[in-house]
Amino acid sequence: MELPDRGQRRCKSIPASRVAFSSPLYPTILGLRENAIRNRRRCVYLKCLMASIGMVFMVVEGELFISKAVEKNSLTSNALKAVVSISTAFLLGFIVLHYKYQRQIERYSNQSRTLRCCGEMLLEILVCIAHPFPGSMKIPKPLQTMTKESADLTREYVHVDGYLSLFLVFRFYLFCQVTSEWLSSKLFSNRTLAKHLAGLTRVRLNSAFMMKYLLFRYPFQFVIFILLIVLITNSYAMQTCESYTFPGSEMSSFLNSLWLVMITFLTIGYGDFYPVSFCGRCVSAATGFLGIGITGFIFSVFVHHFEMNRDEKYLLKFSTEERRKHRRRVAASNVIKCFYKAAKCKGEKSEYLTYKERFWKAVGVMKRSAKKCRNQHDIDLIDIQRTVQDIEKRQNEIHAILCEMRASMKTDENSNKKSPQ
Missing domain, CATH: 1.10.287 (Helix Hairpins)
Structure with a gap:
């Protein structure tokens, strides 16, 4: 009787259901999960792109208004703010898609964090929905202290666009998400294995982990980048607050705002420039708190970097x-x-x-x-050489024991083969 071919035997041993499941028409859960991860990464990139477009057009419109090149009711100002509104609408749509794919990934991974995902999505929508709208809306200016600009404590009207444009600064968190997704795609080629290892070690592969990686891998570059971002954003916020509240003042210049933010960040305070509006004072207070925290953080990074290993x-x-x-x-x-x-x-x-x-x-x-030398342990090259020799001796003993075990296993196998005969 002829035996069937090896290929025929293999085909007969495979169940029909398994063949159908492994076909391209029936993708595996792992493939669906990887596809959802790729779609989520694309959504994060598009979110950052839409946020960047809105921030750029917002800055252009604000600078044109501060320099008195355009007015709030002009066609140019409304067109620029319309672009900001359109980019914000696309940004909100990509936020919803991002958390949709996030729910799919969690479902494929047998995780249930519905309330947390909904809370994070609502928080991102609230942060990103505030932006300058087309038109010219004004609100009463808050009462100021006794200064040259407002000596009689009168209430004037200020454009609400100046306050709404400050909320676009909070969109910088999207750059952290982009950095996290890009680094995770580069660092973890086998993301499933990395997820299992992270679960065993209780390590969360999130944006905080990626920021720690950047701080560990590039400490000086990371600290300088964070410092520049804080100084530039706070200077723009200071200029916007002071310019919209008191047009034509000394703080309408970006260089003066940058100087005020720098001396506030370093907790010096010369007193040559100072904020007058309540908004500018809030920015100045936030800059002082950030300066205290980031300065200590910078010194700790330098000390840790120059510490001996x-x-x-x-x-x-x-x-x-x-x-x-x-x-x-x-x-x-x-x-x-x-x-x-x-x-x-x-x-x-x-x-x-x-x-x-x-x-x-x-x-x-x-x-x-x-x-x-009484309380010191003697470390000598001779002692090191003896330790190395002991390690080599132990390795040779272990190798000899393994060889003996292999030889005994071969003899047992040969005896088992000969025993039936």
Whole structure:
């Protein structure tokens, strides 16, 4: 009787349901999950693109109004704000799509975080929905303190676009999401295996983890980037608050606002410039708190970067102990040498007294060096060589034991094969 071919046997052994499930018409859960991850990454990139377009057009419209090139009711101003509104609408749509794909990923991963996803989505919508609308809407200016600009404490009207444009600064969190998605796609080629390992080690692969990676991998570049972002955004917020509240004041210049933010960030406060509006004072207070926190953070990064690692500490300890041991040996040799020379020239009184004095000095040096080395562990190259030799000896013993085990297993297999016959 002829045996069937190997390929025929393999085809007969595969169940029909398994063949249907592995066909391209029936994608696996892993494939669906990877597809959802790719779609979520595209949504994050498009969110950042729409937010960047809105921020750029907002800055252009604000600078044109501050420089008195356009008015709020003009066609140019309304067109620029219309572009901001359209980009914001697209941004909100991509936020909803992003969390839709996030729910799909969690469903494929057997996770249930519906309330948390809904809360995060509502929070992002509330942060991103505030933007300057087309038109010219005004609100009463809040009461100011006794200053040159508002000595009679009168209520004037200010354009609401200045306050709404400040909310677009909070869209910088989208750049963190883009950085996190891009780094995760580059670092974790096998994302499923990384997820399992993260679950075992209780590590969350989120934006905070990616920021920690950037701080660990590029500490100085990361700190400088955060510092520049804080200074630029706070300077723009300060300029916007002061310019919309008191047009034509000294704080309408971006350089003056940058100078005020820098001295506030460093907690110096020269007093040559100061904010007058309530909005500008809130920005100044936030800058002071950020300056206290980020300055300490910068110093901790510098200290951690210049701190010696384990190998450097071991090398320093080894060189220090070797120097102490050398001094102890030199002091002991000087004691022996001075004692021998003093005993040799005992007949000559002057030389005898000289060597006797040197002898007691050498004894004192030897006692002090012995006292310093009393609590120190002797680390010598000979000890290191002996340790290496012991490790090699243990490795050879383990290798011999493994060879014996393999030989015994082969003999057992041969005996089992011969026993039926």
